[in-house]
Amino acid sequence: MDTAWEKAKFKRPKRKIIDSLFRLAAFSSAVLVVVILTLILMTILIRSLPALKLSMIIRTPGTGYYLGHEGGILNAIVGSLELISGATLIAFIIALPGVIYLNTYLKKNSPFSEAVRFSLDVLWGIPSIVYGVFGFLLMLAWHLRASLLAGMVTVALVELPILSRAMDETIRMVPSEIKEAAYSLGASRWQTAIRVILRQAFPGIITAVLIALGRGLGDAASVLFTAGYTDRLTTSLFQPVATLPLAIFFQLNSPYPEVQQRAYASAAILTFLILLISLVIRFFSRKLSRHKIK
């Protein structure tokens, strides 16, 4: 009895020490994560500031741009925007009806919906370089060259599982009472889906689209051999298109310091766009949910 009590008395400080050490480890890990995030943003910002000029975003590469002469990366900014809007549109057109079918026509735990959700998980896990390879094989089969169209299709495939899964999650959250109320008023499944469920899930769907846009904007591996690259603005689906990640990548490989500087500036522009998207997501998810029936 006595010794046990003695032991406990001596053990108590040790337990306390372990407790505070653990707390310290957890705290310092969290601090480390914050430091890394700041370090990344600061590195990009500090390195890019000297090269960040207005001409970067309003001009296309001039003659001798890659030797350090005048010009900008308007081609890549516009190209990226063209690419992701087309890609997201394609992905959305495929994802939306599929998700509606999953949630209104099928029973809750039908083997079909399980299989589809499972395949979406599978697709989510596939690295974008493999999508790039698949896109290239599609191009060969359709006798397409590296072009805006081929890039759009490939990026659409990358975005599809992200978009579908995110929309599926929000639509699944819609309370079934609302659905049942619509059915009881004589609405068909389709009417219920479009007029009731989609309206209710609208903020979530916008968020999902924005997430997919962000993913498409940043993805380089899938457009590497499907979208090509050009110094001019792309005006047709069958022309190659420049993209921001590849603009950074190519300029960085240049031996000229002026061009490398511009890679940093392009990185700042890309980071800014991504930041903008994530801010809009936060804004939307707060603002739009006001109109939801709760």
Next chain:
Amino acid sequence: MKKEKVRRLISASAMLFPLLLTVAILTSLVLKALPIISLKSLPTLIFSSAWQPQKGHFGLWPFILGTLWVTITAFILAAPVAIFTSIYLAEYAPGKLKKILAPGLDLLAGLPSVIYGLWGILLIVPFISKYLAPLFSSYGSGYSILAAGIVLAVMILPTIINISVEVLNSVPTELKEAALALGATKFEVIYYVAMKKARPGLIAACALGLSRAFGETIAVMMVVGNVPEVPHTLFSPAYPLPALLANNYGEMLSIPGYDSILNFAALLLLLIVLIFSLMSRLYLNRLKRRS
């Protein structure tokens, strides 16, 4: 009623699209890889380290090893930090701090891989070649497995943290309170109760991070050096499978078997990543259903 039928048909086929796409990707890669598999045997392709496409030697072993080294380094660096951070976020952090950290993590998760690669080139690579490698009397450019591992580790941090926090938050408060009431310290509550209950979920989170790391391309190829040799130390350069594809796939050279071996490399990558992400997804889904 006919309209309804058409709509139903269209949306049903849209729903089947992901299933068909999965099958299409797999079969097209298998078909394209078959010529080289039938020409050489599978073991030679995988375990031979001779990579001389001009002479018809297609050993993928250096690339497979490169992928493994980089991924495992990243995982060893990321997993403890991620788990500790998620413990802090789930158990210790005050609400205000969480509100600040959450958008930060979202941003970190959303940053494109080129940005991470650029960060690696600007900061990690010089740091390794100037300060870290000389400590181990190794002198090189800094473009190395370690550089790629560090960059990748940072990239998979938010993936692991986000899932882990969710898993830790799902541990019932009553369990923790019961342990606290018995006189356990906070550490004992977290270690013996929360983490024990959350262990499968934490493992699945790590596995998901691992599969993300496997397939990452651009950021890795920017800092890893891309030398097709079997790596020996953390400071030696490597040439992972995704980088091999990214550097060579677009320009189909007229070397016989070259495009087929690249498709085989893509297939290999796909299969490894699939097995990993499937196992962890299945695991997570089963956990979700149980809770």
